Amino acid sequence: MVEPSAEDYSAENGAQLTPEQAIANLQSSDLSLRYYAAWWLGKFRVSQTEAVDALIAALEDKADRTELGGYPLRRNAARALGKLGNPKAVPGLIKCLECSDHYVREAAAQSLAMLGAQTAVPALIKLLDGGVAQAVQVTGLPHLTQPYTAVLEALGAIGATEAISLIQPFLKHPVPRVQCSAARAMYQLTQDSTYGELLVKMLQESDLKLRRVILGDLGAIGYMAAADAIAQAQAENSFKLMALKGLLEHQIAHELDSLSISDQAIRVMNLMDSLL
Amino acid sequence: MTEELIRAVTLAETPAQMVTAVQNLAAAKDPAAIPTLIAVFGYNNPAAAVVAVAALTELGEIAVPQLLEQIDDYNYGARAYSIRTLAAIADPRALDVLITTAATDFAPSVRRAAAKGLGNLNWSNLGFPESQTAINRALDTLLLICQDTDWSIRYAAIVGLQALAKIAEVRETILTLFQEMLANDAEKSVRARIQLAYTNCGF
Numbered sequence: 001m002v003e004p005s006a007e008d009y010s011a012e013n014g015a016q017l018t019p020e021q022a023i024a025n026l027q028s029s030d031l032s033l034r035y036y037a038a039w040w041l042g043k044f045r046v047s048q049t050e051a052v053d054a055l056i057a058a059l060e061d062k063a064d065r066t067e068l069g070g071y072p073l074r075r076n077a078a079r080a081l082g083k084l085g086n087p088k089a090v091p092g093l094i095k096c097l098e099c100s101d102h103y104v105r106e107a108a109a110q111s112l113a114m115l116g117a118q119t120a121v122p123a124l125i126k127l128l129d130g131g132v133a134q135a136v137q138v139t140g141l142p143h144l145t146q147p148y149t150a151v152l153e154a155l156g157a158i159g160a161t162e163a164i165s166l167i168q169p170f171l172k173h174p175v176p177r178v179q180c181s182a183a184r185a186m187y188q189l190t191q192d193s194t195y196g197e198l199l200v201k202m203l204q205e206s207d208l209k210l211r212r213v214i215l216g217d218l219g220a221i222g223y224m225a226a227a228d229a230i231a232q233a234q235a236e237n238s239f240k241l242m243a244l245k246g247l248l249e250h251q252i253a254h255e256l257d258s259l260s261i262s263d264q265a266i267r268v269m270n271l272m273d274s275l276l
Numbered sequence: 277m278t279e280e281l282i283r284a285v286t287l288a289e290t291p292a293q294m295v296t297a298v299q300n301l302a303a304a305k306d307p308a309a310i311p312t313l314i315a316v317f318g319y320n321n322p323a324a325a326v327v328a329v330a331a332l333t334e335l336g337e338i339a340v341p342q343l344l345e346q347i348d349d350y351n352y353g354a355r356a357y358s359i360r361t362l363a364a365i366a367d368p369r370a371l372d373v374l375i376t377t378a379a380t381d382f383a384p385s386v387r388r389a390a391a392k393g394l395g396n397l398n399w400s401n402l403g404f405p406e407s408q409t410a411i412n413r414a415l416d417t418l419l420l421i422c423q424d425t426d427w428s429i430r431y432a433a434i435v436g437l438q439a440l441a442k443i444a445e446v447r448e449t450i451l452t453l454f455q456e457m458l459a460n461d462a463e464k465s466v467r468a469r470i471q472l473a474y475t476n477c478g479f
Contacts (some may be wrong), residue, residue: 234322237356237385241428245465252468261471267470276392276432 019046026054031064032074042080052086059092070101078104082111090117090146097123102138104149113154119161127151132169135178148173149181156185157220164189176202176210187208203233211235219243222250224264231271244272278306285312291321298324310339314346318353325357333364340367347373351401352383361388363393368402371410373418378433387421388432394418395439408445415446420455427463434466438473451479 017025017040025037038058039124041051041214058077066072079094081089089111096108097120105127112120127222129147135144152170155163167189180202187195203214203226213233218226230243251265283300288294298316301309316328332339343362348354359377362370370393378390394414399407416442416479422433434457441450458470 238390238428241431245427248465248468252464259474261468266472267467269469272431272469273392273435276390276435 016244019044019048021049022046023050023054026058031073034058034061034064035076038076038080040074042076042083045083048250049085052081052084052088055081055084056089059096070133071104074101074104075101075107078107078111080105082114085115087117090119094116094120094123097127101145102141102143106150109147109150110152113150113157116158118158118160120136121158121163122150124154124158124160125163125166127164128163128170131166132173135170135173144175144178146191148178152178152181153220156181156188159189161189171198176206177213179198180210180214180217181256184221187221187223193223193225196221197224199223200226200229203229208235212239214222215239215243221247224248224251227268227271229274235273240275241272244268244275248272278304278308281380282309282312285316291323294319294321294324295327298327298331302327302334304333305331305334307335307338310335310342313339314342314358317357318348318351320353329357329361329364332361336365336368340365340369344370344373350387352381355381356385356389358414359389359393363396366393366396366398368397368407368410370397371397371414375413378417378421384428385424387429390473391413391418391429391432391436392420392439393436396434399443411443411446412441415440415449419449422453422457427466430461430463430466431469434469434473441473441477441479447477450477454479 017037019041022040025033027035038055041055053166055077058073059073059081061073061077064071064073074096078093081093085209093108093112093115094117096104099105101110102113107125109124112124128148128151135146135148137143138145148170151165155167164186167182167185171186173179173182177189180199183195183198183202186192187199197219199214203211205219206214211233215230215233215235218230218237224247227244227247230240230247233240248265248268251262251268278301281297281304284297285294285301288297299315313328313332316324319325323419332343340362343358343365359459360372362373374390374394378387381387381390394417397409397410397414402410414436418433418436421429422437424430424433434454437450437453441447453470454470454473458467459465461470
């Protein structure tokens, strides 16, 4: 968890915007204002139609380029659209899965996961073409040939059971972070505790940065059997609390409007209390 | 004897040696160890820090003045351990520090520890009417941070309020707040914790 919170940071360091200004700024001649406005609209969940439409248009931006040919504005627009929850963005995001910029593809996969976009499944599966053998480091760049982590997690989150046989081999990918994403997706698609336990095992063995990621994975899949392992993990309490919050939310998904809470939910909350 | 144990802490070369040295120092249960145990909070060794928290908590009220004086304003990791220890000892002399920390510290981990601690001080250590004033100040702070934008701060405030609800004079206020939050809080987890507080308080 970043301390201080992102809110404090942006309030001090960013231009004070209104939704109208931010939408207008997406067309500004100043490219940095466009970039900031796209981030801002996502951050503050500005979900009005004008914002969604302007961001969808920004997915095709050609003006804002990096030295390496990346599309910074498209990246931020894709990220923002995931947060706004409007399915209208899905076709544009699917198209982004073919963008030459790795980080646009990554952002699009993450946002399609957030939108639960069933129609994106074939395009996501396509990014797994060649399987683990093709999933290698790009020479001179700090990433693999595709954003595998985001793709695997998206397929799991969307519930793409037809992809199970394609995801499973990634459990043996040499990069531990990719293994975690595969385990996370496999658990979501099969509810088989083997995959949850795989994450628990890696939580004990890995380095601090990966432990934080795995805590996020366990929270995302709501794997209740990991509760104690999460509470005892060697990581900051903020990460453990987030993970346990994920477990709790899975547990209470169907029970909160009745007035009782289950023993399992109480167990998770007692662990959370102990981490304050 | 304690001097040697203290020296072992300062000479530890590996994280594991540090943990062992702090465990040995903790076992001595000697108030002379207090400054060294507090200093361990700043060594970025979580396992050793947990041992030091337990040792200082066991020493109890005698450690409070030094804990209050030696709070590290520049290291929020160390500060969180100090606040957790003060909260666990529950000596009401920590009230002002816990209030300031819960309301204004920049680090969520430190604020959460303070919020939990604010509900649980040994109010009876204070005479009357000081105890009443102190309880009301703790209550006001917890009510304030229940409006924080960070869910984890609100969660910690509820844990603090649940403990404070043992006191008859403030019970009604807390119950009213819980009802409002149960209806309005955006986070499922926060609402679930309020329901648990209801049960635990016997509301």
